[in-house]
Amino acid sequence: MTARHEFDFAEIGRDVLARVDALARHSDSPVHYTRTWLSPAHRAAAAQLAEWMREAGMAVRVDGAGSVIGRYEGLAPGAKALVTGSHFDSVRNGGKYDGVVGILVPLACVADLHRQDLRLPHAIEVVAFADEEGARFQTSFLASRAFLGQFDPAIRDRRDADGIGFDEAMRAAGLDPAAIAADPRDPATIAAYVEVHIEQGPVLLEAGLPLGVVTVIAGGTRHRVTVTGAAGHAGTVPMASRRDALAAAAEMILAVESRARTGGGLVGTVGVLEVREGTGNVIPGHVEFTVDIRSGDDAVREAAERDVFARFEAIAAKRGVTVATRRNHAVRATPCSPRLQELLAESMSAVGVPVRRLASGAGHDAMVMAAATEVGMLFVRCGAGGVSHNPAETVTAEDAGLAVAALGEFFRKFAA
Numbered sequence: 001m002t003a004r005h006e007f008d009f010a011e012i013g014r015d016v017l018a019r020v021d022a023l024a025r026h027s028d029s030p031v032h033y034t035r036t037w038l039s040p041a042h043r044a045a046a047a048q049l050a051e052w053m054r055e056a057g058m059a060v061r062v063d064g065a066g067s068v069i070g071r072y073e074g075l076a077p078g079a080k081a082l083v084t085g086s087h088f089d090s091v092r093n094g095g096k097y098d099g100v101v102g103i104l105v106p107l108a109c110v111a112d113l114h115r116q117d118l119r120l121p122h123a124i125e126v127v128a129f130a131d132e133e134g135a136r137f138q139t140s141f142l143a144s145r146a147f148l149g150q151f152d153p154a155i156r157d158r159r160d161a162d163g164i165g166f167d168e169a170m171r172a173a174g175l176d177p178a179a180i181a182a183d184p185r186d187p188a189t190i191a192a193y194v195e196v197h198i199e200q201g202p203v204l205l206e207a208g209l210p211l212g213v214v215t216v217i218a219g220g221t222r223h224r225v226t227v228t229g230a231a232g233h234a235g236t237v238p239m240a241s242r243r244d245a246l247a248a249a250a251e252m253i254l255a256v257e258s259r260a261r262t263g264g265g266l267v268g269t270v271g272v273l274e275v276r277e278g279t280g281n282v283i284p285g286h287v288e289f290t291v292d293i294r295s296g297d298d299a300v301r302e303a304a305e306r307d308v309f310a311r312f313e314a315i316a317a318k319r320g321v322t323v324a325t326r327r328n329h330a331v332r333a334t335p336c337s338p339r340l341q342e343l344l345a346e347s348m349s350a351v352g353v354p355v356r357r358l359a360s361g362a363g364h365d366a367m368v369m370a371a372a373t374e375v376g377m378l379f380v381r382c383g384a385g386g387v388s389h390n391p392a393e394t395v396t397a398e399d400a401g402l403a404v405a406a407l408g409e410f411f412r413k414f415a416a
């Protein structure tokens, strides 16, 4: 028999959610949930996680970036580790499940092994990454990069919104800024990386399914677009004589939307639109906006980008304005390991959950870990319409319990 009979899904899930709530009390703000890297609340959350890891039979260490790493030794000491985890920082005014579920679910699985005094052939390491969102110093994947010895020293020159320098913040937390990535994890000691995360979208919710296997983490690019026309008096310049930068930008924005609707897992978003010196009685002469385009298929995304920018040129020519685009972010898609996808799917089936595969539109620490080992991801349904990075974000106790059951199965299947 499997250990499934040990689980009361809802009860285990309620325990996980109680810990989500307990951790959420460690917030930088008394009114909303915000936990930024190395704040007092962040350090308190780290201490709490370390305590829970020790209770679950793990040896705990804190790395150079402040990540908390719990190791549950395998049958033979020093065995390769199945690494699993996620981040415990948040965006400002975020949702308390984002990241944290990917720490507390594996923690519950390890606690279950510990209760039964079971060891697996490999070690299990639960990594609570200290910073993924990068809200404090405008970084991304700071902790998982540092974990692998990748760190851009130029980041040390940055200051947070209160003017506190990067090095100063590290020293105040008892960490050595020069040693942030000085102890890189040897990929040869990692058997694989698997990350549990809330979906942060509505796909599983709309399908009525609690869990999903991630096939690929989408790649994406971000661009800054500048449209320059001619400003003029809103009352005196006839319509035929206008070179309205905002009207042109509006047509361009709709071009992004219509191209992104053509499938291939494409999504396209304009999230920022600025009218320079905009006022109600002046024809806009200068407009800037952002374009974010993503897909799990890099070729599909690149084709869409070419089409979108060709449309921008055509719209600009037709309207007598100029358009300039500048790319300021690019990341390629990260495929999840077919072997791990299959094991996760079998694990879901074993606990009675129908298998649904889906792409991740959001970035995760697994993208960084893919440089060192094969990666897999298990998504947990996000309630409240699929909203995330928002206080309305929810996960049910039953879904959290199913995630624990499925990941526990995965641990055993991975070992077999």
Ligand SMILES: [Zn+2]
Residues within 6 Å of the ligand: 087, 098, 099, 132, 197
């Ligand atoms: Zn996250």
